[in-house]
Amino acid sequence: MNPPVTTHARPWWLLLVLLLSSLIAACGGGGSASGPTITSQPVDTSVVVGTAATLSVGASPASIAYEWQSSSDGIVWAPVAGATASSYTTPVTGAADNGRHFRVVVSDAGVSVVSSAVTLTVTGAVVAPAITVQPAAQSVVVPDPASFTVTATGTAPRYQWQRSTDGGATWVDLAGATAATHTTAATATAMNDQRYRVIVANTSGSVVSAAALLTVNATPAVPIFTTQPSSRSVSPGSTATFTVAATGTPAPTLQWQRSTNGGATWTAIATATAVTYDTGAVTAAQNGELYRAVATNGAGSTSSDAATLTVAASGAPAIVGQPSNT
Secondary structure, three states, rough: OOOOOOOOOOHHHHHHHHHHHHHHHHHOOOOOOOOEEEEEOOEEEEEEEHHHHHHOEEEEOOEEEEEEEEEEOOOEEOOOOOOOOOOOEEEOOOOHHOEEEEEEEEEOOEEEEEEOOOOEEEOOOOOEEEEEEEEEEEEEOOOOOOOOEEEEEEOOOOEEEEEOOOOOOOOOOOOOOOOOOEEEEOOOOOOOEEEEEEEEEEOOEEEEEOOEEEEEOOOOOEEEEOOOOOEEOOOHHHEEEEEEEEEOOEEEEEEEEEOOOOOOOOOEEEOOOEEEEEEOOOOOHOOEEEEEEEEEEEOOOEEOOEEEEOOOOOOOOOOOOOOOOO
């Protein structure tokens, strides 16, 4: 009679199966490699010609390999000799390197991942700003605007115009005045004597221009005589004086004239440009001459009334021999 079968021997076979399964897993049966992961991509970089650029990538795990590549067109890529670390520093750059593309291939466990492509921008060396032509003083008539211009050299200069209303003691930035030329709004007489200047700057420094004076004149007005010359009567050898007063915008200049034919023609009197004209010692031959002044400004000219010069014989009658008693 055979002995009954018990279940106590089954765990031994189960342990054997589990052991074999563990050995198969340890040998890689049924396993897979996930490959590397890029945690931070390289970024576009800009440098000044004559300096080097540094590109970098972040990846895991720590055991991965790196291969940086470059391309002139972003299509055909070639390995960069010796560039096998997580960062790559270029040689000193030249203008020909501007626009070159870079990327990096990271590899692990037979799996490779390509980073994003980045562009290297190489700019010329920054030249500090310098002013070659200063803004010039301007004179305008209300309400004409005034324009101030500066000429500057340097790399990518920036402009900021300023205004002073206290003779240059303090300055205030003008909103929106950021070009080489600044044109004011319509002017008013209250803007007379304001000063303007500009700050020219770039990443290498800044320079301040000279201050330019703004002169604002009132709207021109034709001269008007407020005092007309009066006729004069003098004796031979005496001096006759004629006087006028005139207003206008801008202030007019004066020129005295003389006529010896009753006003048919007039001749300017040399150096007679003041409000008062003295004839000097006159003669009887000057009797009946006419004198007038002409006031002139940018708005026009106006002639005064004509004043007559009368030269009369001098002296009252005198008795040189008295009658005697008879």
